[in-house]
Amino acid sequence: MTSEVVIQAHGLTKHFGGLEAVAGIDFEVERGTCVGLLGPNGAGKTTTMRMIMGLTRPSAGTLTVFGHPSSALGKAERARIGLVPQEDTLDPDITVAQNLHVYGRYFGVARAALDERVPQLLAFMHLEEKANAQVMQLSGGMKRRLIVARALIGNPDLVILDEPTTGLDPQARMMIWKRLLALRGERKTLLLTTHYMDEAERLCDRIVIIDGGRVLENGSPRALIRKHVSGHVFELPKPVPEGLDGDGLDVEDIGDAVLVYVDTPEALMHRLGGEAAFHHRPAGLEDVFLRLTGRQLRDS
Amino acid sequence: MIKLGDVRARLPARLCQPPDVLRGAGAVWRRHLIVWRTMLWASLTSNVFEPLLFLFAFGYGLGAIVGELGGLPYLVFILPGMMAYTAMFAASFEATIGAYARFRLQKTWDAMLATPLSLTEILLGELLWCATKATVAATCVFIVGAAFGGVPSIGGGLLGLLMLVLAALCFGACGHAFLAYAKGWDFFSYVFTFWVTPMFIFSGVFFEVTRFPDPIQLLAWVLPMTHVIAVLRPLTTGQELGWIAILNVLYVAGLAVVAFLVARRRIGQRMFD
Numbered sequence: 012m013t014s015e016v017v018i019q020a021h022g023l024t025k026h027f028g029g030l031e032a033v034a035g036i037d038f039e040v041e042r043g044t045c046v047g048l049l050g051p052n053g054a055g056k057t058t059t060m061r062m063i064m065g066l067t068r069p070s071a072g073t074l075t076v077f078g079h080p081s082s083a084l085g086k087a088e089r090a091r092i093g094l095v096p097q098e099d100t101l102d103p104d105i106t107v108a109q110n111l112h113v114y115g116r117y118f119g120v121a122r123a124a125l126d127e128r129v130p131q132l133l134a135f136m137h138l139e140e141k142a143n144a145q146v147m148q149l150s151g152g153m154k155r156r157l158i159v160a161r162a163l164i165g166n167p168d169l170v171i172l173d174e175p176t177t178g179l180d181p182q183a184r185m186m187i188w189k190r191l192l193a194l195r196g197e198r199k200t201l202l203l204t205t206h207y208m209d210e211a212e213r214l215c216d217r218i219v220i221i222d223g224g225r226v227l228e229n230g231s232p233r234a235l236i237r238k239h240v241s242g243h244v245f246e247l248p249k250p251v252p253e254g255l256d257g258d259g260l261d262v263e264d265i266g267d268a269v270l271v272y273v274d275t276p277e278a279l280m281h282r283l284g285g286e287a288a289f290h291h292r293p294a295g296l297e298d299v300f301l302r303l304t305g306r307q308l309r310d311s
Numbered sequence: 312m313i314k315l316g317d318v319r320a321r322l323p324a325r326l327c328q329p330p331d332v333l334r335g336a337g338a339v340w341r342r343h344l345i346v347w348r349t350m351l352w353a354s355l356t357s358n359v360f361e362p363l364l365f366l367f368a369f370g371y372g373l374g375a376i377v378g379e380l381g382g383l384p385y386l387v388f389i390l391p392g393m394m395a396y397t398a399m400f401a402a403s404f405e406a407t408i409g410a411y412a413r414f415r416l417q418k419t420w421d422a423m424l425a426t427p428l429s430l431t432e433i434l435l436g437e438l439l440w441c442a443t444k445a446t447v448a449a450t451c452v453f454i455v456g457a458a459f460g461g462v463p464s465i466g467g468g469l470l471g472l473l474m475l476v477l478a479a480l481c482f483g484a485c486g487h488a489f490l491a492y493a494k495g496w497d498f499f500s501y502v503f504t505f506w507v508t509p510m511f512i513f514s515g516v517f518f519e520v521t522r523f524p525d526p527i528q529l530l531a532w533v534l535p536m537t538h539v540i541a542v543l544r545p546l547t548t549g550q551e552l553g554w555i556a557i558l559n560v561l562y563v564a565g566l567a568v569v570a571f572l573v574a575r576r577r578i579g580q581r582m583f584d
Contacts, residue, residue, distance in 0.1 A: 068583065090426075096418075101422075105349060113341070117426035119334065119338075
């Protein structure tokens, strides 16, 4: 099966005055896959998404969406994209169902088609009982679900999600994950940003880690974990037991503690003995992310 | 008999469909209508009650002192001024404070731009909505005024409402041009102090512009409101409308177009760059 490329960025750059928000990035998103764009705050994720949506022009490089330059997308192409923005942009004064109807008209969906589609989407996001509730009365989780439903009103081929589950309880996150996986099952293309590494690991076929406007790494979650961290990580508070460094061990100093990455936990556990205080867990995407982007706090 | 359906069938399909830009603007207009319906009664009540207060105060209170102005009973003189003022205020408010809430606070425009809608369609939809609200409000004043005998020429008054649709498009576009430069809510107090209130005072709502000294008159004719009232007053009072009315209409229409282009350009820079 030949793979279609839905989004292709090559040397993509965006300056704001003197600030280089995106500094020449390359990546591709193939049809039917979910790609995660990860990076600390200010890494250039949202700017990249805005360029894909045609909301801001690239300063240099090329960016094509459905084979067309992103800054010259026609109505037909834009109708194939659904956006789940980071902020709540729902209409607070009208009902849940009215929000979907109004939004559907922006996509040029006929009224008869909306009468059919709106109840389907409400059921898909488990909001059918809230159809006639005012948006103001919804909980945060329900609002997010409605924003996802709204992004699907035009039956898009590409869904762009900017931190879709930030601030939600575990039940609501799980429910949204299931729905996103269902969409991927329908061969829809998903581009996602998130700060939750478990979310990225769970949903994404491929992950692009960016920082300072540059791509640091690009690959499947499993391949990235294999490449950058061993299977297990031990966090040891300082002072560290003697003889651990310079012993061929993968050790990382994180200030008041050190992290030791090992393939198998038994040998190190034996060396640390029963007395030492340590925290042991399997290494994951979060470790990869922190190793690549550093541990200092970001201001923005 | 020629049936409309037959004529339509022979025309190219694209002539029967509204152009894309109007369909998009229509979707935006429809959204505003749906939101407005949730506060319909509050809105209509103020539209009817406020002009009643004004007419009572000026028509009866001030009118009793003034008697006649320009050969007209004061109520008849002031009514077209009140209609124009109501339309101007409604359009200016909707295009500045109302639209700014959608632009910045509720992020309604951001939500719209994530769909196939273009910024031009969004602004055009906003503008049509300004015109709708302003015309509804002015029509309320017209009906209330006519009920109290303030409109000698009902036909002229209806034509005047058409003029107010154009006027509202102009005030709306000017409001959007101000909004395009607004950095925060405080900015709008300048708009009301240096734009809306001067038009209330200097454009001939309460008395003829000719009573001002020449330099002030010159200033008055810069304000679009003066041109609107110059056309509206002869219409509702049944006086003769001179050929110069064409220039008044052109001034208002021209300003509407210029303001729309300025607003479109500046808001585009703010949102996309």
